[in-house]
Amino acid sequence: MWDFNLGAAVGLMRKTLPFLLMRLVVYVGITLAYMLVTGIGAGIGYGLTSVGDGQGGGAFMGGAIGFGLVSAVLYFAREYLLYLIKAGHIAVLVELIQDKELPEGRSQVEHGQAVVKERFKESSILFGVDQLIKGILRTLNRMTMTISNFIPIPAIRSLVGIVNKIINVSLTYVDEVILAYNIKTNSENPWQSSKTAIILYAQNYKVMLKNAVFLMLFMYVAGFVIFLLVLGPVAAIAALFPGAVGVWTVVFSVLLAWGIKAALLEPLAVTAMMQVYFKTIEGQTPNAEWEEKLNGASDKFREMGEKAVSYVGASKTSDKTEPA
Template identity: 30%
Template structure:
């Protein structure tokens, strides 16, 4: 089973500008959320204290504020965060495929996303459909494992493996999107289909290594949280307020390292493993038929690829709204 840690880590280091960009965006979002909810809380508390509003109205205001934040977050994720994510994937794919690092990788990634599809939401739609296929294939693998889980101990082991596989599968769709950036195929449906077929031929090294990495990532996050916890304990001796601040700092630090460093590194390893393992393979009908028998979403993707149906923004929104694509 190929892990390609060294190659992937080298690629990760070469794309640190994107990693820094994503960390910066995350910190800004965190600061905005803190100010937003802090302002909402202060306003609600002030109005309650002055008797201007009732508790019921205050509760309604909080619910409305949360709903507005969720709606804005989804919109921002769809049109901004995913664009940054896709651009980063494009740069990783380019470095793995050619060994060259663009001089201005932020601009390069942005241009590559614009070249592949007219709107980023379209690529988002293709990505969501691929995510559904990977999830269905993973469920098929888990189902096979459950057939032999006839004893309690083995059944527990299969459940643990199933959970780990489910977490690992969340990263595989990004590898297939990376393949789309390296493919000369202009029809994104066809490129996505070919990528899924190649994944079907190489799912063992890709998903197996990803599962090991994901387990290691969660273990690392736990170690970080344990190592930083004494900070909150020390501040707790000062006052309860300082203890709360301490835990916020600890949680924020762990979340920043986890989301800003660990997850991008795992993504880079998965993409590198997939592109390297599938480099000498070609999509074949036998594997495609096997996947079609396991995944309804793949049959849908294959139909779009064969009809060479043009990708539209409506397709993207439809795929994003499809409950099968929710992971």
């Protein structure tokens, strides 16, 4: 039914416990930041609107402003979360999948981040590569992963949009698998190796999609179970807030469930997809026909090719100007 070894993936998670703990601290910390700033905002809003004959109706608005402020900060910090946490974890997992011994003398987290900085000299390069990959994968989805691949019945063509949305969600971890390919191949040109990895993915999309959809369903079920488990404790905290409690209870429970899922379950899904991808593409070379299809369909794929060429040119210029 699926092509990954879940037991082996769990074993790799145990071996990367330092990264799991760091992810847990960061993602749960994000949830606590939401709770704290939203609570402060709700308190200020309540206080400002309860003066005189007011009923404190500004609590919700104040909380919403606080929530928005934290979201804005996280939006700008997402590049560094990817660079220092996700990519570093992937780097260590790639080496463990290949049965390599991690070097002694520095922590696992330091080693993973050092590997990422070696492959992607700046966080902006990694972030740019990641954003292009996501855009290309969405185009690839529209090209090949429609309902006609599964149920070729004209009467239910209206379901195409729904199915494609499900498939898009199932590809959440594929961009991280392609980043793993960059690290595994010791690439000096992240744009070119990402382009190669995408072509290899495209020519094996049926195998990858089957496993991605299964993992998506597993993650949704697990996330809902986590949500139910944290609902009670979060309700007790939300009861301290002025104003409507029910809304914030649900919001914070969703955030905490997301944080736990992102910290502990997402790397498991990425590891499972890495197993499938590396096994499937072994011995393969990029198919020129697929490269031509992607060039014709995706502006972002063409942009990636242009960046790969300019990156080589920039590297050569840098080498020439380097002092002897």
